[in-house]
Amino acid sequence: MFSVLGAILLVVSVSAFAAYQKKRNEPVYLDNHVFQRYQNYWGVWINFKTERKTLEEKVAELGSDWEDVIALNALSEKEKNAPKRFLFLPYGAEYAESLEKQGQFREAIESQIDQFIWPVLPNSRTKITSRIGRRWNSLHTGVDIAIPRESIVLAAADGVVEIAGRSGDYGNTVKIYHNEMNHFHTVYGHNTEVLVKAGDIVKKGQIIAFSGNTGKSTGPHVHFEVRYHNVYLNPENFLSPFEEGLNTSAVSVAKN
Structure with missing residues (x-):
């Protein structure tokens, strides 16, 4: 009796693990300016x-x-x-x-379910202009990525939108809760336009806003934060070096 039950539990556990690994290893489809x-x-x-x-x-x-x-x-x-x-x-x-x-074409990258991606598609015109740390006698709470106005802003991981709209010095802001990633939050500030609303479920690599210069900002950029229970963490500790960008591959519209 117990051996049969144990065998069933083993099969279920192996199947669940295999399904999870498949999910982890599936490519992530990114939005770009066309798709x-x-x-x-x-x-x-x-x-x-x-x-x-x-x-x-x-x-x-x-x-x-x-x-x-x-x-x-x-x-x-x-x-x-x-x-x-x-x-x-x-x-x-x-x-x-x-x-x-x-x-x-659409674009795809290899990225595990428990990893973040950069919220922009780096090119020759994008660069990090400010990192987390002390700045102007205050704490700069994230990474500033200079990027042309109305560039696309991507969700760094799967999650649920908590804030979508005007938020003080952050200007037009999106805040996403990542329940599958140790309950982290990510924040994307200074957008010219927000494309999601509170309660929306978003996927990693999905466009959530167009970048801009709203709020307290000296030029077009994306202010990107990673938080854990409102503790500000260094986003660069969770990401590949910015200079490497996102190594994407072309994906046919027939694939999903």
């Missing part, structure tokens, strides 16, 4: 404050499903004619495939 993700849809965020085409024209161009656009953006009847904010438009299958034919 972006929201609520399990792949598409793109468009700023209709500056977009010259109408919403109807963009929906037709991208092959989006109109009902999905309405639901994903909680679109009001009035906004259907002249929206004045960022909206997420999911790609139709044919449009996504056409992007791939043009050489536009």
